[in-house]
Amino acid sequence: MPAPRTPAGSARDRILHTAFRLFYAHGPRGVGVDTVIAESGVAKATLYKHFPRKDDLVLAYLDRVDQTWFGALRAAARDAGDEPRDQLVGMFDALVGACRRDGYHGCAFINTAAESPAGGPVHARTVEHKTVVRAWVTELARQAGAAEPELLARQLTLLLDGGLASGVLDGDPVIAEVARRSARTLVDAALR
Amino acid sequence: MPAPRTPAGSARDRILHTAFRLFYAHGPRGVGVDTVIAESGVAKATLYKHFPRKDDLVLAYLDRVDQTWFGALRAAARDAGDEPRDQLVGMFDALVGACRRDGYHGCAFINTAAESPAGGPVHARTVEHKTVVRAWVTELARQAGAAEPELLARQLTLLLDGGLASGVLDGDPVIAEVARRSARTLVDAALR
DNA sequence: GGATTTACAGACGGAGCTGTCTATAGGATC
DNA sequence: GATCCTATAGACAGCTCCGTCTGTAAATCC
Structure with a gap:
């Protein structure tokens, strides 16, 4: 080498x-x-x-984004303590951090998918990424004792997507805080 | 004429x-x-x-999207009955309908903003649109008796954005249903 | 030290893009 | 009927983009 x-x-x-x-x-x-x-x-x-091909570079870019973002999510969850219930909310700190970061411009996957032809490799890679993240959240929800882990995971990832996507416009950190509070409410309701 | x-x-x-x-x-x-x-x-x-300029056409496109989508939101809310509390949840039927529509491809505003230079007219128009919608939701939340109408409105529009944005990938109507159930939970929690 | 690999430098073709321009045809109005 | 106004049809310039190609320099391997 x-x-x-x-x-x-x-x-x-x-x-x-x-x-x-x-x-x-x-x-x-x-x-x-x-x-x-x-x-x-x-x-x-x-x-x-x-x-x-340029597409190959775009896919490599998405892979790097996947590593970075998923890593940030897991780190934020880990930092929230040992309780899966707290980790489900704590992962939103990754969103808070992302919004605060300079040059924040929303979700790279959604932004890229929006300008790529449907059914292409970029879409496939994006779906793959979202699926992996949701599976991880689902497992957390199961550990937390949710009656419907898949539902809770979908609810939370939907919140994440919303917070990320609207970041295209303004990186207002208040959005991330709102998402975090929503997550707390949804988690509490699901585990009541 | x-x-x-x-x-x-x-x-x-x-x-x-x-x-x-x-x-x-x-x-x-x-x-x-x-x-x-x-x-x-x-x-x-x-x-x-x-x-x-082509930008003028793009802005006219966004205006038409604004009319269509905001109109659908208000119609869905109206169809949910006279109670503001129900209207806040009912407006998510517009999302359900959008996801079911053929050729559904996510939020036109977010998709367009993602490929437009920050600080440009497209971004401004998109922010304007989101602001108008959120003001309307805030008013609904106030009528419903929410203690923090702005917070509830932000939570609900965040859900809307999430449901719309992830539609770039798959127009899975289940996402809209999940958003609707989240909305119900958030509204109930805010009005408890 | 010669051969091979890797990277740099940049010209080039073919395509597509935006925006301008000329020439022309068909209703509407005075 | 003459004059507009609006629309059609399409050439054109100038630019950018993707991907290929040629030529050269430097570092490594045998």
């Missing part, structure tokens, strides 16, 4: 890092391949060697 | 109708002006006479 010979990591990493930043800010369709190349300081041939 | 001389309404109406259909299906950025022209059977000069 050769050591990286470029200052800021391997070419592939630089491409991905730049694509992540640009795609999230302007949407994949709003960023040309030439821009990614220019800003990552990479040759065109190099980019097309690692990502033969 | 001259009578329409074209079979399917005035040229302006045909343009708007076609743009509505195409913009909603593929996103404004995914539809070229030439396509709108071809499918609406209109001359290029005519389109640019009515809508000097």
Whole structure:
């Protein structure tokens, strides 16, 4: 395995890092391949060697988003303590944190899916991501003792999606707080 | 006022109708002006006479979406009876209906905002739309006797946004039902 | 030290995009 | 009937985008 010979990591990493930043800010369709190349300081041939189609780069971007966001969700839940009941509410702190972050621009998956043809690979990857997250929430709800874990999980992920999606407009952290309070109410009602 | 001389309404109406259909299906950025022209059977000069910039057409599209969606929300609320408390939940029937509709593709505002530059007219129009809807819901919540009408309105519109936004992926009507049940729980909790 | 791999640099074609322009035809109005 | 107004039809310029291609430099491997 050769050591990286470029200052800021391997070419592939630089491409991905730049694509992540640009795609999230302007949407994949709003960023040309030439821009990614220019800003990552990479040759065109190099980019097309690692990502033969632009779609491949978009999918790699979504994978990175998935890791980041899902990781933040689990970390927030973990930080809420050992009680699954508290973790179900605590995961919304990830939303609070996301809204506060500079350059926050909503849900990368929804934004990307909105500009991608239905039935394409981007949609499939997005559905996959949402499914994995919901399965995790469902398991938490089951551990918490919910009578209908699937329902509660759907309710909570719906809240998450709502909070994320409306972030396209204004990263108002109050929205995340509202979502958190809603989550508390729904969890309490489901576990009463 | 001259009578329409074209079979399917005035040229302006045909343009708007076609743009509505195409913009909603593929996103404004995914539809070229030439396509709108071809499918609406209109001359290029005519389109640019009515809508000097493509952005003008996009904004007119959003206005039409606003009328349609807000109208559907109010109609659903009205159909739920005279009690504001029931209307707050009943408005979610508009979401149920939207999810069932063929070609459902999520929230036109969020989808469009996601691909538009932040701070631009599209964002402003979207914020305006969301503000008007939320003000209406707030008034309903006040009439229903909520202690914190603004909070309840934010919670409910957050649910609406979540249900709409996730519709980009799958128009699963179950999501709308889940949103409706969440709304019932939140309304009950707020009015207890 | 030669061969191979990897990356840089950038031209290029074909397509699509927005927006302007000219030329023309058909009703409406005076 | 002459004159508008509006609409059609389509060429056109200028730009951007995606993806391919050629050529070159540097680092690694045998």
